[in-house]
Amino acid sequence: MSDGPTIYATEPLQVYLDDAASKKPAPGGGSVSAAAGALGAALVSMVCNLTQGREKFADVETEIVALVEKSDAARVKLEKLLQDDTTAYNGVIDAYKMPKETDAEKAARKAAVQAGLVIAADVPLEICRVAVEVCRLSKTAAELGNPQAITDAGIGAILGEAAVVGAALNVRINLEDCDYTIAAAAEIDKIQAEAAALRAEVLAITLSKL
């Protein structure tokens, strides 16, 4: 009977899906994008776990051990962002509830809304940064991992790119005109281009190894 936020990692998968489908404010598209990225990171780890410790792949053991450390770390970050995004907009909601009678109140409210929007944009921006890393890791998994799990490496890149593009939409919708906006827009453009290129590369490697 806590009034704190629902901790989705410990809730049944069905609850996360049902809450995403509902009119509840969270989880929304940002959290769901982080979930897609976490699923992609999990598949990269799976490829590593099906490669590591096998004599057949002994020559890439060091690279695979390093890769699974990175994909596990990316997954932990995305699992945290999946949760963070469910409360990231709370500051904006609270700011909109501030009084707006006097000019001073209006100015304070406007500043609080803008500060809230920067936080609300910052969480999906971080999702973009980690999700493009999932695409990079998928490429190494496709190149070096057990070819029997090649489709999992491919799907890792597909989901990493989907998480980037999805979260980027949620960065853009939370942007107001300010210095933060210009820097963030430039960064997500660059990340999206890299993710798109990586998805195409990893899919090409995957199809060549089917």
Added chain:
Amino acid sequence: MSDGPTIYATEPLQVYLDDAASKKPAPGGGSVSAAAGALGAALVSMVCNLTQGREKFADVETEIVALVEKSDAARVKLEKLLQDDTTAYNGVIDAYKMPKETDAEKAARKAAVQAGLVIAADVPLEICRVAVEVCRLSKTAAELGNPQAITDAGIGAILGEAAVVGAALNVRINLEDCDYTIAAAAEIDKIQAEAAALRAEVLAITLSKL
């Protein structure tokens, strides 16, 4: 202490992610693709639930009621496929364990493996079919739904397309030369082209309404 398969809908989200990352045979990329599609379908339903019953959107009420019925149905199907895919390969595994001493045993084993592969390919093929429907429904959501939830409609299409491309890889890897293969390959080519076009269209609508 049941020895039946893990029912992932009722397991914590964390367990699904951890099992996907592990070397366990399931869930793999096929199930994870279905999960991505289910997340996309959930976002379409969310857009509907944030539109339905509001005076401002009274003129599209009938279309939105029809849309949420379809997106809920697509999600139920993808939730089932997420589970089905975790056992779809069992028939192949069992077939590989069959004796292969005599010519008759070899022939029986080969036929059983091929029958198993058709089943293993059929589940992700069905994921492709339902996931492209998620892309179609996302387009209607982007066109008619509450514009405050426009990014959720966009992310619905992104995840629908990701699910199509991911599941298509798992169809292709389970195909052997047979009539089934030719028909399935043609169908997934067509579905992938439609999903890619829809993703681009829905993203364009989304960006125009941000």
